[in-house]
Amino acid sequence: MTARIVDGKAVAADLRAVVAARIAMLPFVPGLTVVLVGDDPASAVYVRSKDRAAKDAGILARTVRMAADTPQSALLDEIARLNADPETDGILVQLPLPAHIDAEAVIQAIDPAKDVDGFHPANVAALAMGRPGLVPCTPAGVMKLLQHAGVVLSGARALVLGRSSIVGRPMAALLLAADATVTIAHSRTRDLPAECRRADVLIAATGRPEMVKADWIGAGATVIDVGINRLPDGRLVGDVAYAECLDRAGAITPVPGGVGPMTIACLLENTLEAAIRRRQAVL
Ligand code: GUN
Numbered sequence: 001m002t003a004r005i006v007d008g009k010a011v012a013a014d015l016r017a018v019v020a021a022r023i024a025m026l027p028f029v030p031g032l033t034v035v036l037v038g039d040d041p042a043s044a045v046y047v048r049s050k051d052r053a054a055k056d057a058g059i060l061a062r063t064v065r066m067a068a069d070t071p072q073s074a075l076l077d078e079i080a081r082l083n084a085d086p087e088t089d090g091i092l093v094q095l096p097l098p099a100h101i102d103a104e105a106v107i108q109a110i111d112p113a114k115d116v117d118g119f120h121p122a123n124v125a126a127l128a129m130g131r132p133g134l135v136p137c138t139p140a141g142v143m144k145l146l147q148h149a150g151v152v153l154s155g156a157r158a159l160v161l162g163r164s165s166i167v168g169r170p171m172a173a174l175l176l177a178a179d180a181t182v183t184i185a186h187s188r189t190r191d192l193p194a195e196c197r198r199a200d201v202l203i204a205a206t207g208r209p210e211m212v213k214a215d216w217i218g219a220g221a222t223v224i225d226v227g228i229n230r231l232p233d234g235r236l237v238g239d240v241a242y243a244e245c246l247d248r249a250g251a252i253t254p255v256p257g258g259v260g261p262m263t264i265a266c267l268l269e270n271t272l273e274a275a276i277r278r279r280q281a282v283l
Contacts, residue, residue: 012261030275040067089275090116141262162205
């Protein structure tokens with residue numbers, strides 16, 4: 001059996017079109033401001049993609065670029081300005097930040113109602129408690145891919161490989177909210193391959209190229225690969241050894257063209273949601 005390939009590019013294009021259509025009907029223009037500190041080349045590429053996608057969807061998108069040696073206080077001042085800016089509905093500070101800046105302090109300074117990354121403790125708590133809030137874009141995108149692939153989560157064994165604040169932890173909370181039986185596995189997990197093999201749904205978010213092998217996957221399982229790793233030879237691969245897993249999985253996401261495009265599409269949706277909720281709040 002060859003796995004069904006879950007086409008994130010197509011699902012993301014559909015979502016972007018839906019968001020753009022909803023924005024076109026609004027009596028106002030949602031605004032997104034992305035803050036980029038320093039000159040990390042990968043971050044610059046991501047920020048440009050976010051900016052372009054937002055503009056294409058009809059969002060008023062702006063990028064604030066700050067020098068790598070920007071003092072933390074100046075960044076906090078900028079966030080305070082954006083918190084008060086009526087044209088900014090969503091604020092995204094691109095990570096990683098330079099080492100001299102405390103990323104936690106910066107995230108906590110963002111108005112939770114404008115936190116379109118869903119990283120502020122108020123949004124983290126809302127997700128953990130099953131209350132409405134802004135949900136981190138990558139795990140939100142994975143949930144949409146699972147839904148699109150027709151995966152039944154209620155009662156399913158879901159395993160999240162990785163425990164980062166950006167992906168692993170919020171991913172586990174979303175799967176739990178969808179009534180899956182959730183395991184979070186990580187570098188200290190005993191017999192990782194055996195844990196993975198038990199899963200009906202495996203979400204790989206380790207940042208280790210091609211770590212998940214075919215014999216880690218239960219026959220017919222759904223495999224979602226969140227990893228994007230650049231190999232020394234220039235190839236882009238996920239956290240899953242894709243080619244060998246194709247004959248084992250029931251459904252699988254490719255890299256590139258799987259989860260990646262969903263992250264940006266969900267950022268646009270979060271910006272739209274934040275814009276609507278903020279205006280409802282001031283009515
Ligand atoms: N760096 C890598 N992924 C992300 C993300 O989802 N949001 C932000 N702000 N920075 C990132």
